[in-house]
Amino acid sequence: MAKQSIFGRISTLVRANINALLDSAEDPQKMLDQLVRDYTNSIADAESAIAETIGNLRLLERDHAEDVKAAGEWGNKALAASRKADELRGIGHTTDADKFDNLAKIALQRQISAEGEAKQAEPTIASQTEVVDKLKDGLNGMKVKLEQLKSKRSELLARAKTAEAQSRVHDAVKSIDVLDPTSDLGRFEEKVRRQEAIAQGKQEIAASSLDMQFNELEDMGELTEVEARLAALKQGGQSAITE
Incomplete structure (x- = not known):
């Protein structure tokens, strides 16, 4: 969805600019130069939008990593509390052992909560990663098209100059025919x-x-x-x- 909204907006903008330029075209070089500038600006807009999307993905990834880390830490705390409870119970300190078992249970609850949050975020991270990859591919495609546009611009300008020169030669020859x-x-x-x-x-x-x-x-x-x-x-x- 983000891919479509970003490139759809840019595509609409580029098409509108191209149509406006073609409708008001007087100087081919000025038109082509403006078209290159507009497309370059569109790529800059795309880069900004994609950077924001990537930033959001990285935040999700960091939150997920923190949840995974927290789940591991709470698991270790639960294990430590459980062992301490077993140790105390082994020497007859039942009350203290029950306290450590309760701490182990709390730690396990925190572990389960962190694991749940991490698992819940994984589909979103996966889909956003796919979107970002497509956005990057699309951006690279736009950059390739920009280079093609620049190359086509040079070709069209050369052809326009050749046609103009041929027209001048034709007029000159006609004047002495x-x-x-x-x-x-x-x-x-x-x-x-x-x-x-x-x-x-x-x-x-x-x-x-x-x-x-x-x-x-x-x-x-x-x-x-x-x-x-x-x-x-x-x-x-x-x-x-x-x-």
Whole structure:
């Protein structure tokens, strides 16, 4: 019963603390550190409760030992008084012998009483010894779990740091991934491509304008040649009329 009450109370406390920590967890390291502290404090509470239980058992054991010792001492006194009575009766001192026999009877009564108390305490001592042994085992189990918790804490923190580092590396790689249109470099490349397209467009416009100018010159050349030939025809015609 003592085992259940001690570890039941501690188990309830630990579960409540764990649930509270999980509900409010923001920083994994702070949560795990607090969990280790709470479990350590729970072990300290268990040690205190177990120490009290062990103390009560030791008191029972000392009382039992004293009863056993007293029973032995009263038995010796009864034997001594009985022998003295026999000795006195042997020399004819009957009255004194009866007195020592009465003392022997009183001593035997005290012996029986002490033996009864010792025997009555034995089942309680046996059950309390079993409880204490289980409490010690349970406490040792808690200490083992504490070491496991500390080890798990270190493992989880290492994994959390690794995950955080991997996330930072992923973000860094993403920021320079030219294939990622959402990255800074991708956006800059898109801007350059647009600028290049605009420059190419301007070049094409300029080239188109130059071609048109040359075409106009060619057209003007053709017109000039036509005018020259027309003038030559006219001059040739007049020469023929004059002749």
